[in-house]
Amino acid sequence: MRCSIALLGICLLAAPGYCQKSSSSPHVSFANPIVFPSEGPFPTGIASGDFNNDGIPDLIVGDNAASVASVALGNGDGTFGDWIGGCGTSDPSSVVAVGKFDGKNLDALANDIWGGYAALCLGDGTGEFPKTELFPVNVSNIVTSFASADFNRDGTDDLAFVTGLNGLGVGELYVYLSNGDGTFRGPLLRTATTNPVAVATGDFNNDGNQDIVILTDDNTDFGAYVAVLLGDGTGGFTSPIKFRIPKYHGNDIAWASALAVADFNGDHNLDVAVTFIRDSDRSSYVLILLGNGDGTLRKGATSHAGPDPMSVAVADFNGDGIPDLVVANDPCSPSCGNPGSISVLVGNGDGTFQPPQTFSVNGEFPQLTVADVNGDGKPDVVTANGDSRSITVLLNTTPWPEAKH
Numbered sequence: 001m002r003c004s005i006a007l008l009g010i011c012l013l014a015a016p017g018y019c020q021k022s023s024s025s026p027h028v029s030f031a032n033p034i035v036f037p038s039e040g041p042f043p044t045g046i047a048s049g050d051f052n053n054d055g056i057p058d059l060i061v062g063d064n065a066a067s068v069a070s071v072a073l074g075n076g077d078g079t080f081g082d083w084i085g086g087c088g089t090s091d092p093s094s095v096v097a098v099g100k101f102d103g104k105n106l107d108a109l110a111n112d113i114w115g116g117y118a119a120l121c122l123g124d125g126t127g128e129f130p131k132t133e134l135f136p137v138n139v140s141n142i143v144t145s146f147a148s149a150d151f152n153r154d155g156t157d158d159l160a161f162v163t164g165l166n167g168l169g170v171g172e173l174y175v176y177l178s179n180g181d182g183t184f185r186g187p188l189l190r191t192a193t194t195n196p197v198a199v200a201t202g203d204f205n206n207d208g209n210q211d212i213v214i215l216t217d218d219n220t221d222f223g224a225y226v227a228v229l230l231g232d233g234t235g236g237f238t239s240p241i242k243f244r245i246p247k248y249h250g251n252d253i254a255w256a257s258a259l260a261v262a263d264f265n266g267d268h269n270l271d272v273a274v275t276f277i278r279d280s281d282r283s284s285y286v287l288i289l290l291g292n293g294d295g296t297l298r299k300g301a302t303s304h305a306g307p308d309p310m311s312v313a314v315a316d317f318n319g320d321g322i323p324d325l326v327v328a329n330d331p332c333s334p335s336c337g338n339p340g341s342i343s344v345l346v347g348n349g350d351g352t353f354q355p356p357q358t359f360s361v362n363g364e365f366p367q368l369t370v371a372d373v374n375g376d377g378k379p380d381v382v383t384a385n386g387d388s389r390s391i392t393v394l395l396n397t398t399p400w401p402e403a404k405h
Contacts, residue, residue: 025399026346026354028317028324030381033362034393039083040066040092043384043391048371049098049106051085051127057371058127060108061384061391062093069093069110071127078374078395085128087121088112099148099157102182109159111143118143118161118174122182131182137163141171149201149210152235156180160212162196171196173214177235188235193227202261202270205295209233214240215274217256224256226272228295243289243297245274252278254285258312262323264300265351269293271300275309275327284309286325288351303353306343313370315379319400322347328368328383329358340364342381342394363388 040063051058056074063069068086075081087096093110101107105123112119116139121129137143141163151158156178164171171193176186198215205211209231217224224247227240247253254276264271269291277284284307288300309327317324325345340363343356363385373380378396385392 025318028344028346028357028396028398030359030394031397033360034078034395035362035390036080036393038384038389038391039063039070039072041389042066042386043389044094044365044367044386045069045096045110046367046369046382046384046391047096047098047108048369048373048382051106051108051123051125053105053125056375057373059369059382059391060087060096060098060110062088062096062110064092064094064113064386066092069096069108071108072391073127074373076373076375078380078393080391080393087119087129087132089117089119089132089134093119095143095145097146097148099159101148101157101159101178101184103156103180107182109146109148109161111146113142115139115142118146120159120182120184133182133184135159135161135174135176135184135187137174138172144171144196145198147199147201147212151175151210151231151233152177153209153233154178154180158235159184160199160201162193162199162214164193164196170194173199173212173229175212175235175237189237191240197224197256198259200259200261204228204270204291204293205230206269206293207233211295212237213259213261213272215256215259224274226259226274226289226297228297230295238295241295245287254278257284257310258327260312260314260325262314263291264288264323264347264349265290266322266349267293271351272297273312273314273325275305275312277308284327284329286312286327286345286353290351301352303345304356305345306341306356306358309343310365311367313368313381315370317344317379317396318346318398319378322349325353326368326370326381327356328361328366330365340366340383340385340388342366342368342383359394361385361392361394363390363392366392 045062068088071085072080087108175189229237306329345353365386366383
């Protein structure tokens with residue numbers, strides 16, 4: 001047996017002392033970017049998963065100017081086949097996600113940038129989506145982020161998403177429970193949020209039930225907050241437990257842009273990483289909010305990140321069993337001098353991170369997903385480059401330490 005990697009990049013211990021590793025380098029490396037054309041002219045949202053059940057990660061990519069989100073099946077060596085399938089409402093989609101909602105094949109989610117719907121597309125196991133279910137939302141809002149988890153512990157993924165007025169103004173959180181056959185009950189929870197930026201799931205009070213965490217950016221009082229809603233295991237949730245984040249970082253206004261969830265300090269409580277962009281010079285940072293194990297959070301360390309981080313993910317890039325962060329860096333404009341890139345922040349295991357290591361994606365306005373696309377056991381990074389009509393694959397070439405048994 002080898003050490004396996006969880007979705008959050010944490011080594012799963014099969015027995016005491018299992019998967020202990022020799023010391024690893026804080027440096028990571030990637031092969032030269034593999035770049036290929038996107039299906040649509042402005043690829044934005046991107047997610048990965050196995051749509052044709054061959055054990056190889058595939059891609060689904062939303063596009064601000066295409067009629068549906070499209071799928072590219074992985075070849076297992078870091079390359080991908082022709083674009084097939086499609087998920088959406090026939091309007092462009094800027095946000096996509098995946099989940100398994102009927103207990104069969106991997107399914108896809110896509111928003112509608114004209115507002116009014118979220119689309120769930122049931123997969124047939126080949127990369128095609130023969131059935132689509134639409135979830136109506138406030139017509140003036142669009143879905144800004146999806147999440148899926150088994151909220152009522154019946155073995156099937158349920159659905160949560162947040163909406164806003166193009167990411168601004170008053171939005172809502174929707175929760176739908178799956179019937180296990182691709183149909184849903186709900187929304188069982190529909191509650192107002194302010195300027196929702198992102199939503200994620202995890203067990204924040206260690207009771208075995210999946211909870212919801214929302215990142216908002218509140219323009220009305222120049223502050224952001226992270227809210228945790230504790231799940232009861234039946235699909236019900238508590239009122240939001242909010243952690244307020246000051247808008248100002250030094251003398252600059254800072255804008256919350258993305259969040260990720262993992263145990264960053266090794267205390268077995270889930271923590272939250274929030275990326276921020278500073279208004280004056282577009283520099284950025286990551287704030288870690290440490291979990292107390294009861295759904296509340298406390299302020300942790302602040303680390304530098306790459307320029308203009310617009311998406312973030314967690315994985316163990318150097319094989320030391322400690323979760324790292326990767327952010328996709330969007331250039332604010334040609335005059336800013338920030339070409340599209342990703343930055344990896346290697347975790348120290350105590351809630352702090354090494355300085356960012358930045359890698360070009362040979363494209364502009366990237367959004368990222370993480371998956372092992374060449375089957376070597378290491379997490380790779382794939383970006384959808386909105387202003388370059390391209391997809392970039394960065395294969396992880398970091399030397400990993402040997403596991404000790």
